[in-house]
Amino acid sequence: MVVSPKEVYHTLRQFQSLAEVERESFGYTSLSIPERAWYWRRGFLSRASVLYDFETHGHEDYLTDYQRYVRTRGINGRFGYALDNKLMLYGLLSEFSDRLPELHGIVSDGTFRSISLDGKRGPTRPAIEWAEDLDADETVVVKWVIGGGGHSVLLLTRTGEGYRVNGERVPRDDLCERFEKMDDYIVTGFSQQSEYADAIYPEATNTVRAVTMWDSERDEPFLARAIHRIGTDETKPMDNWSQGGLGALIDPETGELGEAVSYPENGERTWRTDHPDTGARIEGVEIPGWEAVREGLLEVADSVPYLPYVGWDLVVTGTGEFEIIEANNYPGVKSLQVHGPLCADERVERFYREHGVR
Known part of the structure; x- marks a missing residue:
């Protein structure tokens, strides 16, 4: 097999990413170098010793950090770039426009350019002028067209007194300056x-992360795993799990939430049945209309068979209703596998083997 210079470059970049994550989390555990080496030889970063329950499951059924960072990146091939670009996602899923938030436009260098999927658009003008025309108490999402993980995401609200960005009041001049820096x-x-x-936590948008994979034997997508991310006072208005949020496993058949877990601190996973800030029950809560949500998402995944591996971020907006706010080309797995190894499911294991990951 001939490997192109571009493939070599990207593989080296992924190894670099692995090394950077290991270096950043070196103080995360108290493991000795020989103990860390045990994990490294098996493809894991040392943080896996805290994230995963190897005593119960062993290590063989977990997707390793090496497999995730280096191998899964190429599953979708060239088509994966369509998932990396949030604007391209709208074109990709234009048939399901009712499953997407309304598209307003692009902000770059202080300028707002209106965009519409139906070919109709408004004028190009200074972004601050566009913001001034938002309805009172209207909230829009402003996020970098490339990238994920909740980084560079702003919730902009027009209020009677001015503006709020991620819940904090921002003067007009400061907002204008932010627009000027946007690319x-x-x-x-x-x-x-x-x-x-x-009811669980109202100060953050609590999203579902659902990973779909393509079953080659049945020639259809299946739901590999889904979790419900839940924000806290540490993360609001986002629900980022690694920054202090919670993650609860979703029963794929019933939509019932299991116990929620936070990103491990001090070398331990903390499991909760209720929310630490609101006291609201988490375990046992059922997502209303889950079957319709699940089947609706699989219908979307079925429309893009050339993208066999997708991590979908969606907001359940009503009984059986949802909107896709993001799609990920090679989704992270630590928030998924903290609930148990992915590859214990024979369909998942077969999928990864078919795509050269395992």
Whole structure:
């Protein structure tokens, strides 16, 4: 097999990413160098000793850090770039526009350019002028067109007194300065979460991360795993799990939430049945209309068979209703596998083997 210089370059970049994550988390555990080496030889970063329950499951059924960073990146091939670009995602899923937040436009260098999937658009003008025309108490999402993980995401709200960005008041001049520094940020509508998610924690948008894979034997997608991310006072208005949020496993058949776990601190995983800030129950809560949500997402995944591996971020907006706010080309797995190894499912194991990951 001939390996292109570009493939070599990207592989080296992924090894570099692995090394950077290991270096950043070196103080995360108290493991000795020989103990860390045990994990390295098996493809894991040393943080896996805290994240995963190897005593119960062993290590063979877990997707390793090496496999995730280096091997899964190429599953979708060249088509994966369409998932890396949030604007391209709208074109990719244009058939399912009702499953996407409204698309407003692009902000770059202080300028707002209106965009519409139906070919109709408004004028190009200074971004601050566009912001001034937002309806009172209207919230829009402004996020970098490339990248994920909740980074560079702003929730912009027009208020009677001015503006709020991620819940904090921002003077007009400061907002104008922020717009000037933006380079290709997409602007979409805000997905309003359903009542059940508001009841758990109302100060963040609590999203579902669902990973779909393609079953080659049945020639159809399947739901490999889904978790519900839940924000806290540490993460609001986002729900980023590694920054202090919670993650609860979703029963794929019933939509019932299991115990929620936070990103391990001090070398231990902390499991909760209720929310630490609101006291609301988490374990046992059922997502309303889950079957319709699951089947609706699989219908979307079925429309893009050339993308066999996708990590979908969605907001359940009502009973059986949802909006896709992001799609990921090679999704992270630590928040998924903290609930148990992915490859214990024979369909998942077969999928990864077919794509040269395992």
